[in-house]
Amino acid sequence: MKKKIPDQGETLLTFPCDFTIKVFGKVSDEFEAEVLMIIHKLVPNFSDTAIQTRNSETGKYTAFSITVHVDSKEQLDNIYYELSASPHVIMAL
Numbered sequence: 001m002k003k004k005i006p007d008q009g010e011t012l013l014t015f016p017c018d019f020t021i022k023v024f025g026k027v028s029d030e031f032e033a034e035v036l037m038i039i040h041k042l043v044p045n046f047s048d049t050a051i052q053t054r055n056s057e058t059g060k061y062t063a064f065s066i067t068v069h070v071d072s073k074e075q076l077d078n079i080y081y082e083l084s085a086s087p088h089v090i091m092a093l
Contacts, residue, residue, distance in 0.1 A: 016071045022093040023064045023083055029057065030041070031088040035064060038082045042075065043068045 013019070025031040039046050052065040070076045083092040 011073045018069050020067045025089050026048045027062045034086050034088050042079050
């Protein structure tokens with residue numbers, strides 16, 4: 001049986017929900033500040049306690065696991081769009 005792949009308007013998530021986003025970048029104050037600014041702008045009730053940080057073995061890179069409460073697919077898409085557009089973000093998953 002062939003599985004149906006969701007199109008742009010479909011999602012496998014049920015909103016509202018909590019969702020964890022992983023964001024990777026080089027260790028710097030600018031990276032952390034920009035990620036937090038984007039998240040606070042798009043998730044009004046965000047708490048900084050919902051972030052876990054892990055540095056790479058070499059200490060050159062850092063990864064944030066950020067749990068956000070999102071109300072819609074559009075809100076989640078906007079978060080990914082803005083994070084991915086940042087020059088300080090290497091990858092957002």
